[in-house]
Amino acid sequence: MSEVVLKMQGIIKDFPGVRALNNVNFEARSGELLALMGENGAGKSTLMKVLSGVWPYPTYEGDIYLRGEKVRFANTKEAEAAGIGIIYQELNLIPGLSVAENIFLDRQFTDAKGRINWNQTFAETQKLLTELGINDIRPTDLVQNITVGKQQMVEIAKALSLKAEILVLDEPTSALTDKEVKDLFRIIRKLKADGVCMCYISHKMEEIEQIADRIAVLRDGQTIGEVTPIADITLDQIIARMVGRDIKDMFPKVDFTPGEVTLEVNNLSVTNPDLPGGYMVKNAGFVARKGEILGISGLMGAGRTELVGGVFGAYPDQTTGEVKLNGQKLDIKSPKDAIDAGIALLTEDRKALGLFLDKSISFNTTISSLETISSRVLGIINTQQERKVVKEYVDQLGVKTPSIDTVIGTLSGGNQQKVILGKWLNSRPDVFILDEPTRGIDIGAKVEIYKLLNELVQQGVTVIMISSELPEVLGMCDRILVMCEGEIVSNFERDDAKKEAIMAYATGSA
Amino acid sequence: MSADSNVAGVGVGGAKENHLINFIKDNATLIALIVLVIGLSFADDAFFTARNLSNLSRQVTIIGIIAVGMTMVILIAGIDLSVGSVVGLSAVVCTLMMQYGVPTVLAVPATLLVVGVGIGAWNGFWIAKFNIPPFIITLGMLTIARGLALTLTNGSSVPVTSDVFPLIGGAYIPPMMSSIVLIVCAALAVFSIFRDVQQSKAHGVEVNMQELLVNGAVMIGGFALAFHVFTSYKGIPVPVAIFAVIAFAGIYTLNSTRFGRRLYALGGNEDAARLSGINVVRTKMIVYTVISVLSALAGIILASRLNGASPNLGTMFELDAIAAVVIGGTSLAGGSGKVSGTIIGALLIGVLNNGMSLLGVVTFYQLIIKGLIIILAVWFDVMQKKK
Ligand SMILES: Nc1ncnc2c1ncn2[C@@H]1O[C@H](COP(=O)(O)OP(=O)(O)OP(=O)(O)O)[C@@H](O)[C@H]1O
Numbered sequence A: 001m002s003e004v005v006l007k008m009q010g011i012i013k014d015f016p017g018v019r020a021l022n023n024v025n026f027e028a029r030s031g032e033l034l035a036l037m038g039e040n041g042a043g044k045s046t047l048m049k050v051l052s053g054v055w056p057y058p059t060y061e062g063d064i065y066l067r068g069e070k071v072r073f074a075n076t077k078e079a080e081a082a083g084i085g086i087i088y089q090e091l092n093l094i095p096g097l098s099v100a101e102n103i104f105l106d107r108q109f110t111d112a113k114g115r116i117n118w119n120q121t122f123a124e125t126q127k128l129l130t131e132l133g134i135n136d137i138r139p140t141d142l143v144q145n146i147t148v149g150k151q152q153m154v155e156i157a158k159a160l161s162l163k164a165e166i167l168v169l170d171e172p173t174s175a176l177t178d179k180e181v182k183d184l185f186r187i188i189r190k191l192k193a194d195g196v197c198m199c200y201i202s203h204k205m206e207e208i209e210q211i212a213d214r215i216a217v218l219r220d221g222q223t224i225g226e227v228t229p230i231a232d233i234t235l236d237q238i239i240a241r242m243v244g245r246d247i248k249d250m251f252p253k254v255d256f257t258p259g260e261v262t263l264e265v266n267n268l269s270v271t272n273p274d275l276p277g278g279y280m281v282k283n284a285g286f287v288a289r290k291g292e293i294l295g296i297s298g299l300m301g302a303g304r305t306e307l308v309g310g311v312f313g314a315y316p317d318q319t320t321g322e323v324k325l326n327g328q329k330l331d332i333k334s335p336k337d338a339i340d341a342g343i344a345l346l347t348e349d350r351k352a353l354g355l356f357l358d359k360s361i362s363f364n365t366t367i368s369s370l371e372t373i374s375s376r377v378l379g380i381i382n383t384q385q386e387r388k389v390v391k392e393y394v395d396q397l398g399v400k401t402p403s404i405d406t407v408i409g410t411l412s413g414g415n416q417q418k419v420i421l422g423k424w425l426n427s428r429p430d431v432f433i434l435d436e437p438t439r440g441i442d443i444g445a446k447v448e449i450y451k452l453l454n455e456l457v458q459q460g461v462t463v464i465m466i467s468s469e470l471p472e473v474l475g476m477c478d479r480i481l482v483m484c485e486g487e488i489v490s491n492f493e494r495d496d497a498k499k500e501a502i503m504a505y506a507t508g509s510a
Numbered sequence B: 001m002s003a004d005s006n007v008a009g010v011g012v013g014g015a016k017e018n019h020l021i022n023f024i025k026d027n028a029t030l031i032a033l034i035v036l037v038i039g040l041s042f043a044d045d046a047f048f049t050a051r052n053l054s055n056l057s058r059q060v061t062i063i064g065i066i067a068v069g070m071t072m073v074i075l076i077a078g079i080d081l082s083v084g085s086v087v088g089l090s091a092v093v094c095t096l097m098m099q100y101g102v103p104t105v106l107a108v109p110a111t112l113l114v115v116g117v118g119i120g121a122w123n124g125f126w127i128a129k130f131n132i133p134p135f136i137i138t139l140g141m142l143t144i145a146r147g148l149a150l151t152l153t154n155g156s157s158v159p160v161t162s163d164v165f166p167l168i169g170g171a172y173i174p175p176m177m178s179s180i181v182l183i184v185c186a187a188l189a190v191f192s193i194f195r196d197v198q199q200s201k202a203h204g205v206e207v208n209m210q211e212l213l214v215n216g217a218v219m220i221g222g223f224a225l226a227f228h229v230f231t232s233y234k235g236i237p238v239p240v241a242i243f244a245v246i247a248f249a250g251i252y253t254l255n256s257t258r259f260g261r262r263l264y265a266l267g268g269n270e271d272a273a274r275l276s277g278i279n280v281v282r283t284k285m286i287v288y289t290v291i292s293v294l295s296a297l298a299g300i301i302l303a304s305r306l307n308g309a310s311p312n313l314g315t316m317f318e319l320d321a322i323a324a325v326v327i328g329g330t331s332l333a334g335g336s337g338k339v340s341g342t343i344i345g346a347l348l349i350g351v352l353n354n355g356m357s358l359l360g361v362v363t364f365y366q367l368i369i370k371g372l373i374i375i376l377a378v379w380f381d382v383m384q385k386k387k
């Protein structure tokens, strides 16, 4: 058996009001991929930040051993020098710089006079990329011009250029297309063969099954059970360790007869601002019914986000077409118009489009429905009422937080998502559009969200859900639209929907 | 889901020794102000007299009124460089109107409307509707408004002919009335604090004792000082009363109204704000209009106090107003800040100006010192953010 390169012992990490890590013990070996699993807020990202020096030594308790030697990092540089590379949940590249500049940021090759030797910088970058078998990125490409998936590869190349022996990947696939995920896995397998030890955080079970060697589970800041080889544990057992109970039904779909048509979209087109004459959505038309969950499937970049954004009035200058709600034509010029009409949109890009990061949970929950907690005339906010409303949602959605005044940016990704869900529920929509609502959400919470969608449907809300996860679409939706290259190419009833058929339409090969 | 299972074990070690440092950090501007006042009182006998402090308070109001508006503008990550020129233009327009026989009661609101709302709506229109950077639009307006003021007056000053007009900037609320007003306000303030604490307790919200004590002490100290100064010297100056009302309205708006919330949201993340249903265009228009109206009001008060208007009035006021906001802890990046901080910032600048003049510091040095203090304040803010 290969050598234990990393051992973390008795790690304790406190934040004001929260003990994020409470005596974590685990070890990882060279050449293996260790999956780190756990619910939102279990402490996975925090543990990795302790490892990589983001949280330097005296801010945590416990010991870290690298190849049996005790280490205490004062900052990320020291951790880097010791061979620890980390790819954060949020990418950390500089968009306006080239791939090569990003990889060798701060340590470019220079000549005696201190001038940058660009040829060598580019050549070294090319060498790294070739080593990783990445042949569709050039060292001179600007990071802002390449896809998120490729940016991920650049991060990996960067970590390897630092001679990382331990590579941490925190939810690396959450924004990748299927093909990009395949590429990433190919590289991961190669790294394994080269003896790199990888700690891999993900909420996606299929991925874990495919590439993990062993698995460690965190719950409420504690390691649950031993580090276990993937072959010795079933999916259900992993889930039970994560959430502390069994989840019987992953997709608790309730049968419910949809009512009359509520939302009707005709001939909706969204032009592409970067490409004159180009369209992101072309002549899309569909209906959604009261009390149904309508799924929108498709590959990343198929125009799903733009379609619902167009309906929601997110880009009024680029959108043409007709939107009707309950038979009435709507004139939506802005998200405000859409919200006033009873439409809500939970956006895909949480950080950039959904959150007020340095504001409290409370602020984030009520911002889109301030009218309901304030006086009509002067708009004076009733703080007590606000607290009551926010508390209800925090409890109902199980947001893990010390208080509703906690700054939302300090919550784990999944808990942030729950707060945003609460925000839109609070606007009491008739049509609730959710763009990738379960991205980055743990299994237990996913099921909670599905149950919530069921409840909404039973209350007569029209739910539209965009999702890249086919099992979820197949498991929860009454009807499924498939988009490909900006057009709606197919419409499946629940009973006729098959994975292969949907994929065929989504990839344009049907 | 167990909502609070990992919340229980809170163990924050070594918090005690940080208490003092945190306290100083949280209240740095206030402490600086108090230290400065005490220092000046010792350095010059003329400083801590009712007469000087009363005059000082009157001087602070002009920048203070503009700075309340500037807080809102900076809060939404904007800037308004035209405020100084608006001061000049409104002073000129108002006095000219009176010269042409328009009575004061009409001239003042007409100026607020034409100059204040007019320029503000113009600025806001370009900034909000066409996304032109506020720096550029208001920089343009800085010269346009100044140019208009010079054109209207042909470059010379306009005297005030009305008897009523000088009262706006020069009159006092009689001492007797002043004491009643102050006592009523103090009582209301104490009452509202008590009610807040009570309500928080009733809802199980933790009360921040330190913040409460500081607020209480500042309020009591402030009222006591105001009482002493204004009852022993002529009473509350009318412009100070106007400023107090505006400052209170500003604090209340940002703290407790929908509109205030939206400003914080807009400054924090404009895209998210728009997608949350905030009418970004309208909100920005209102903010830029508010600051212009406040600047126009400041111009009227200034013209009234000086008993005349020069077209060059208000030159460089934008810098003092921005400085007050920044010293008061509002972030230039938008999304965070408070009017109460701005008031302290404005007081600090006012006391500094007043003290340096009393001590006979050469004007040139005064400028240098003021600049250094602004840099220091911003540096402090940045350092604070880093940790
Ligand atoms: N900078 C911080 N300040 C305060 N609390 C924090 C901070 N970072 C994390 N926490 C808290 O620590 C706990 C663990 O968070 P962490 O981000 O490690 O969770 P996670 O397991 O990565 O979750 P997810 O799957 O949602 O990403 C959470 O309760 C979170 O609110």
Ligand SMILES: [Mg+2]
Binding pocket: A044, A045, A046, A089, A170, A412, A413
């Ligand atoms: Mg995480």
